[in-house]
Amino acid sequence: MRIRIHHQTHYRYAERPSYLVQRLHLTPTNFDGQKTIDWKISTAGIENALSYVDGFGNLIHLVTAHNLPLENIVLAEGEVETKDTAGLVTGLISNVPDTVFLRQTLLTMPDASISAELMQWGDKASALATAHSLMGHLHETVAYEVGTTQTNSTAAEAFARRSGVCQDHSHLMVGMARSLGIPSRYVTGYLVTGAGASSVAAHAWAELLIPDLGWVGFDATNCQSPTEQYVRVAAGLDAMAVAPVKGSRRGGTEAEQMTVEVRVEIAQQ
Amino acid sequence: MSELFNEMGGGKGQTRPPYVDIEAWLKTISSTDVERAKREAENRFRRQGITFAVYGDDAATERLIPFDIIPRVFSALEWRRLSAGIEQRVRALNAFLHDIYHRQEIIRAGRIPHHIITQNAAFVPEMVGVNPARGIYAHIVGVDIVRVAENEFYVLEDNCRTPSGVSYMLEGREAMMHLFPDLFVQQRVAPVDNYPALLRKTLESVAPAGCMGEPTIVVLTPGIHNSAFFEHAFLADEMGVELCEGGDLFVSDGALYMRTTQAPQRVDVIYRRIDDAYLDPLSFKPDSAIGIPGLVDLYRAGRVTIVNAPGTGIADDKSIYTYIPDVIEFYTGEKPLLKNVPTWRCSEADSLSYVLDNLAELVVKEVHGSGGYGMLVGPTSSKQEIENFRAILKTNPSNYIAQPTLALSTVPTYTASGVAPRHVDLRPFVLSGDQVRITPGGLTRVALKEGSLVVNSSQGGGTKDTWVLED
Numbered sequence: 001m002r003i004r005i006h007h008q009t010h011y012r013y014a015e016r017p018s019y020l021v022q023r024l025h026l027t028p029t030n031f032d033g034q035k036t037i038d039w040k041i042s043t044a045g046i047e048n049a050l051s052y053v054d055g056f057g058n059l060i061h062l063v064t065a066h067n068l069p070l071e072n073i074v075l076a077e078g079e080v081e082t083k084d085t086a087g088l089v090t091g092l093i094s095n096v097p098d099t100v101f102l103r104q105t106l107l108t109m110p111d112a113s114i115s116a117e118l119m120q121w122g123d124k125a126s127a128l129a130t131a132h133s134l135m136g137h138l139h140e141t142v143a144y145e146v147g148t149t150q151t152n153s154t155a156a157e158a159f160a161r162r163s164g165v166c167q168d169h170s171h172l173m174v175g176m177a178r179s180l181g182i183p184s185r186y187v188t189g190y191l192v193t194g195a196g197a198s199s200v201a202a203h204a205w206a207e208l209l210i211p212d213l214g215w216v217g218f219d220a221t222n223c224q225s226p227t228e229q230y231v232r233v234a235a236g237l238d239a240m241a242v243a244p245v246k247g248s249r250r251g252g253t254e255a256e257q258m259t260v261e262v263r264v265e266i267a268q269q
Numbered sequence: 270m271s272e273l274f275n276e277m278g279g280g281k282g283q284t285r286p287p288y289v290d291i292e293a294w295l296k297t298i299s300s301t302d303v304e305r306a307k308r309e310a311e312n313r314f315r316r317q318g319i320t321f322a323v324y325g326d327d328a329a330t331e332r333l334i335p336f337d338i339i340p341r342v343f344s345a346l347e348w349r350r351l352s353a354g355i356e357q358r359v360r361a362l363n364a365f366l367h368d369i370y371h372r373q374e375i376i377r378a379g380r381i382p383h384h385i386i387t388q389n390a391a392f393v394p395e396m397v398g399v400n401p402a403r404g405i406y407a408h409i410v411g412v413d414i415v416r417v418a419e420n421e422f423y424v425l426e427d428n429c430r431t432p433s434g435v436s437y438m439l440e441g442r443e444a445m446m447h448l449f450p451d452l453f454v455q456q457r458v459a460p461v462d463n464y465p466a467l468l469r470k471t472l473e474s475v476a477p478a479g480c481m482g483e484p485t486i487v488v489l490t491p492g493i494h495n496s497a498f499f500e501h502a503f504l505a506d507e508m509g510v511e512l513c514e515g516g517d518l519f520v521s522d523g524a525l526y527m528r529t530t531q532a533p534q535r536v537d538v539i540y541r542r543i544d545d546a547y548l549d550p551l552s553f554k555p556d557s558a559i560g561i562p563g564l565v566d567l568y569r570a571g572r573v574t575i576v577n578a579p580g581t582g583i584a585d586d587k588s589i590y591t592y593i594p595d596v597i598e599f600y601t602g603e604k605p606l607l608k609n610v611p612t613w614r615c616s617e618a619d620s621l622s623y624v625l626d627n628l629a630e631l632v633v634k635e636v637h638g639s640g641g642y643g644m645l646v647g648p649t650s651s652k653q654e655i656e657n658f659r660a661i662l663k664t665n666p667s668n669y670i671a672q673p674t675l676a677l678s679t680v681p682t683y684t685a686s687g688v689a690p691r692h693v694d695l696r697p698f699v700l701s702g703d704q705v706r707i708t709p710g711g712l713t714r715v716a717l718k719e720g721s722l723v724v725n726s727s728q729g730g731g732t733k734d735t736w737v738l739e740d
Contacts, residue, residue, distance in 0.1 A: 021520055021563040023551050050523030052570035055370075055398020062566040064521045095398040097373040099383040103394065237394055248550055248562035 001082050001228040002037065002267035003192050007202060009074040009245050010259045015252030017068045020044070022247035025188065025234040026076040027059040032091035034232060039078030044068055056185075057094035058234040058242065074245050079267050080231045087225025089207055089215040089232070098209055100237075101183035107238040108175035108186075111156035118179055127182050131208045131218055134180075138172050139223035151239070166204045167239050169220040173206035174238070183209040186238050187217065190231040190264045202244060202262050207235060231264070274418050274678040275690050276341065287342040287738055290456055294449075295339070295681070295688060303338065303683055310336045310444045318499045319440055335731035336441060338448065341680045341693060341713040348459075348737040351414070351422060352697070352707045354606030357597060359410050359699045362427060362584045364600035366406035369583055370396045380595050385588055390637070393545060393580030395552055399569050402475040403702065406578040409468070409540075410699045411435075411711075414607070416678040423610045423675060425694065427593070429585040430577060431542050435698050436500040437732045438712040439464060439507075445734045457739040459709035464698065465507035468540075471702035472508075475574050476537045484537035486510045487518070487527060491543045491559050501542050515543075520563035525573045538574045539564075545579045553579075587636040587670050588614070610675060616667035624671040625662070628655050631671045632722075633662060646722060648674050677722055680733065682715055692716045694724050695735065710735035 007026065022043070028036050045065030053059050065072075104110070110118065121130050145163040155175045158168030174184035184206055191203040205219035205226060217226040226232070236242040249256075277288040284292050314333055343351070368374050369386055376383045386392055411432030413425040442461050446453055469486065476484035490501035492514050505512035517528050518536065526533035541548065547557040552565035567573045583589060589596075591612045597605040613620035615633075624631060633645040645658040662669055679690030697711030713733040714724035724730040 019519065021551065023563065023566055045522075048522035050566065050570055050572065052566075054395075054569055060566065062520070062523065062563050062570075064519075064563065066521070095371065097376070097387075097397075099373065099376065099387045100394060100397060102384070103387045103392070241394070246551055 001192075002079055003082060003190070003229070003231050004079050004263075004265045004267040005077060005190050005231060006261075006263040007076045007190075007244070008261045010261070011072045011074075012257040013068075013070050013072075013249075013252055014254040014256075016070055017072075017249040018066065018251040020063075020065045020068055020072065020247060020249040022061075022063045022074065022245055023243075024061040024063060024074065024076075024245055025058055025242045026061070026074070026244050028080050028189070028231055028233050029053075029057055029059055029092070031089060031232070033085040033089065033226075033228075034080055034082045037079040037081055039076070039080075041074070041076045043074040044072050053093070055095045056234075056236055057092055058236070076244075082228040082231060084228040087217040087227075088213065089217060092215070094235075098183045101185050101209065102178050102181065103237060104175060104178055105238045105240070107152075107154050107240060108171050108178065109154070109156065110175050110179050111159075114156060114159050114172070114176065115179065117159075118176055121180055127208070127210045128213065128216075130180060130182065131177065131210065131216070134173060134176055135218045135220045135223060138169055138176075138220040142169060142172060142220075144169075144221055151243075166201075166219075166221040170204040170206050171238060173218060173220045174208075177206065177208050185215075185235040186242065187232060187235045188239075188242050188244065189226075189233045190262070191219075191222075192229045192231075192264045192266055201260070202233075203230070204239065205230075273676050273690070274416065276416070276678050276680045276693075287344040287347070287736075290452075291340060291342060291681075294452060300687070306338050306448045307336070307683070309448060310338065313444050313447070314440060317440060317503075319436060334437060334726045335717060336444065337682045337691075337715055337717075337731050337733045338445070339681050339683060339688070340445065340452075340734040340736045341695075342736045342738065343710065344738055345740045348709060350606075352709075354422070355412050355414075355697055355699055355707055356705050357601055357603065357606050358412060358424065358427070358593070359407070359701060359705060361593075361597040361600045362410065362429060363404070363406055363701055365596045366429075366578070366581060366584050367404050368600070370399060370406075370580065375596065375599050378599070380599055381589075381592050385592075386583065389583055389586055389588065391580070391582035391586045393583075395565060395569065396578065396580040399578075400571070401568075401578050402477060402571075402574050405475055405701050407581045407584060408471055408475060408576045408578075408701050410701070411696045412699060414695045414697070415610075415675055415693075416695075417676050418678075422607055424593075424607050425610060426587070426590060427585040428696070429581040430544070432696070432698070433497040433500055433542075434696055434712045434714075435464060435708075436503045438698070438708070438710070438735070439503075441712075441732055441734045456736075459737040459739050461708050461710060464708050465504060467700055467706050467708070468504065469508040469510070471700040471706065472538045472540055472574075472576060474702035475576065477571050477574055479571070480537045485527075485535060486538045486540065487513045487536050489513050489515070489518070489539050489541040489543060491547065495542070497542065504540075510540075515557075515559040515561050518561045518564075520561065520567055523567065523570070523572055525561070525564065525567055536573065538576060540576045545582065548575070548579060587634065588616075591670070610672045613671045615662065615669040615671060620671075621662075621666045624669075625659065628659060628662075630674060632674050633658065633669050633671045636668055636670055646674065649721065674722060677716075680713070680715065682717070682731075682733075684717070684719070689719070691719070692722050692724065693733070709737035 143163040155171035158164035177184040234242040407429040411428040488505040549565040677692040682691035
C-alpha cells in the first residue's frame, strides 16, 4: 500500500524569536515492512540542518534559525510504501541492547494501582500471550477520549482516569510490559484508517520483544498489531524521547500557540 | 583495629626513607616559622580566590580550605606501583563505559546484572550507540585512594563525572615552592605544574574527527555561584582557553559556536563542569537555563566533543563500585592491581542484617550521595546518632552501602598542639585521550580533627602538598 502523509505543525509567537533550535523526529526509516518513496521536511533553517541517525535507528534533524517571523511552520510530507508483516518489525537498524528497553521513565513508570493490576499476569503465560492480553485489556479498560490527558501526562495519570489517547495507551502498554520483563519501545507514526479515508492525528503504539519472533507491534488503541495501514517513524523509551518536534527559542517569554494538522491518505497508484 | 600506619614513621621508631628529609626539616623550623608560613599560604589562597562554598551553611558561604604545610611524600617506587594500578583501573572504566553504551558484553557474560545498569539513574539512554572520539568517555578521572599499610592501598571511589580539586593540588605546590624553596633544592620532587598543559593536550587529542587545524576548546561553567567556580576560571586561564557559561554558546547549522566581540567562533571541544542533567534542555532537564539547546545532538552526531562524556556517572555510581574488580578483569584480562574496599550492598537482605548488627563499626553511605553528606561513621558516632541512622537506613535500605572503617594512614600535620598524626586520603588526577597521563601525586586531603576519618572539605578537611620523589 502506498500512503501519502502531510504532517504540519504551525507555531505562532507573541514576539519574533531571535533564535530557534528544533529537534525533529519526523522521518520514517526503512525496514522490511516499509520503504520511503519520497520525503521532504520544510521549515526555517532546514537547508543547513544537521541530520543523523541515532543509536535507536531514528533519523533526527536538528534545525536552527535566526531572526524568525511571527510564524513558523514545520512540514513533513511524502509517500511511503508499506506491506503487511503481521506486526513483525525486521530489517531495522538499531544498536540498542534489548535490556535498555526494560528501563522505565517518568512517563511509563507504573504506580501502585497499575502494579496491582499487573498481578493478574503471572509469569506462566508466554510473552506473546501476555502481550495480546495486555493490549486487549488496555483497549477495554482505558477509553479513547481526546482532551482528558495532555502531552506530558504519565501512564499512571491516564490509568487513574481510565481514559486517554494513543500516547497514553502506548505508555501504559510499554510500562506494563517492561514491568513484566518484556522489553518494549514506544513508537510514533501514522495510521490510515481505510480506503479513501484520512486521519487527523499522528499515531503511536508499542513494540514488544517476543522470544522467537523478535520485535512485534501492538496498538492498544485499536487492539491490533500494525498492518500495511501503519507508517512507522521513530522509536524510543517514551513519547518525550521521540517527540516529532521539540524546540527551544530565544525572544519572547510568552508560550507559543501551536496547531498540528495531519493528513494520511492512501495514495493513488 | 590494627595499628595505624604512620607514613613518616613506620611504627617502630624507624623513619620511612621518603620522609627522612622532611623529618630533619621539621626539627629546624620553629612554631613561629610555621605560623608565618600558614598565614602566608592562606593569604595567597585568599588572593587567588581559592575558596569553596559549603552547602546548607548560611553563616559563611565562602570558606578557605585549610592548608597544612607538611608535605605528604611517596617514593618513586611506591608511585610507580600505585600509578600502574590507577592506569589499569581508568582504562578499564573507559572500556566499561564503551561496552555499556554499545553491546553490553559484560551483561551478556553474566558478570553484572542488567537492571543495575539499565535501571540506574546514572545510565543515559541517549548515549547508546554514540561513538565518542577515540572511544574515551571519562577523560578526567579523580580516583580516591586510601592507604592502610606499607603495601596496602584501597580505592574508595572513582570520580568519573566532573572531579574537582586539581586547582588545590596546583596552588598548594606553588605555595610550598614559594614558602620553602630550599626544600625543593634538597630533593627532586616530580613537578605537577604541567597539569594544565597536559589537560589541554588531552582535550585537543579528542577533538571531533571532522575538526581541521587546531581545535577550539572552552571550559563550560554553571557560573560564579558554583562552589568550584574558581577552579573553572583557573583551568581556563592556565590552559589559555575561554571560560564560558551556557549563554555564551549556541548551536547553529550543525555546529557549536561561541559569541565573541567579533564573529561567532566555532567550538570543537567543551570541557564542561556542569552536570549531565543541565547540559541541554532539549535532551535532559527541560528547564535548565545554564545548558545549550541542541548540544547533545551535536555530540551524538560527532560534531563536538563533550568532556567528560554524558553518562559517565554509570561508572562511578556506588552501586556499580562493588563490581569494579570484575570490570577490570573482564576488560583487561588482568587481576586488579588496586583493591576495592569490601562493601555490603544494603539492598541485599543478608548484607542489610549484617550492617544493622554492626553499625557501630561501619561506615554507611548513600548510593548516590557525595561529599560526605548523609553518611554514618559508626565508630565516631554517638549511640543516639547510630539509632537515628538505623531508622533512616531501614526505611530505604537499597539507597545505602556499608564498608568497614579503614584504619587510614596518617601523615604528620601541624595542629594547635604541635605536629601530630592526622588521617589522609589521596585523589590522583588521571587524563585519558591519545594516552593516559597521571600527574605524579595528586590532591592529599587531611582530616584535621584528631581521630577523624572524614577528609571532605565540607566536613573540616584540609589539604597538603603531595610529593613524588624522583629516583
